[in-house]
Amino acid sequence: MEIKQALYEQCAVLVSSRLETVKKQIAQIQESLSSETKSTAGDKHETGRAMLQLEREKAGQQLAEINKIKEVLSRIDVKIASKKVGLGSVVFTSQANYFVAVSLGELKVNDVAFYAISPSTPIGQLLLGKGVLDAIDFRGNSFKILDIL
Numbered sequence: 124m125e126i127k128q129a130l131y132e133q134c135a136v137l138v139s140s141r142l143e144t145v146k147k148q149i150a151q152i153q154e155s156l157s158s159e160t161k162s163t164a165g166d167k168h169e170t171g172r173a174m175l176q177l178e179r180e181k182a183g184q185q186l187a188e189i190n191k192i193k194e195v196l197s198r199i200d201v202k203i204a205s206k207k208v209g210l211g212s213v214v215f216t217s218q219a220n221y222f223v224a225v226s227l228g229e230l231k232v233n234d235v236a237f238y239a240i241s242p243s244t245p246i247g248q249l250l251l252g253k254g255v256l257d258a259i260d261f262r263g264n265s266f267k268i269l270d271i272l
Contacts, residue, residue, distance in 0.1 A: 127201045127213045127272050129232045130222040134239055137227050138192050145185045152179045192225045208250045210242055218266035
């Protein structure tokens with residue numbers, strides 16, 4: 124189970140890092156909004172404020188997305204092993220290895236590559252509910268599930 128724990132921890136660190144970045148970004152935007160003073164060029168000032176408002180909105184959406192990801196991660200119990208692929212499964216296939224959790228790209232454990240994927244991604248959808256030795260056809264490639272942790 125240490126592979127699953129290591130993958131989970133890497134995901135948690137990446138998500139926390141993203142969360143901190145977005146929080147800093149929001150704080151900087153807030154600071155810019157409150158420090159911007161009315162100048163003689165009123166239209167320019169209003170345009171600047173509008174741009175900052177849009178940036179704040181975008182950062183707020185990113186924050187909401189990161190919080191959703193954190194919520195999904197919190198539902199994973201790394202101690203549970205299943206015979207079928209589900210949320211939190213580590214899946215070894217003849218093609219690649221996957222951690223079915225949240226979409227965060229490639230992670231490495233002991234120099235072995237794993238792809239952190241969401242169950243809602245196309246490959247995640249194909250893997251869900253499958254068992255060892257089940258065949259998967261994805262984008263013209265056929266591969267087998269070799270093991271599930």
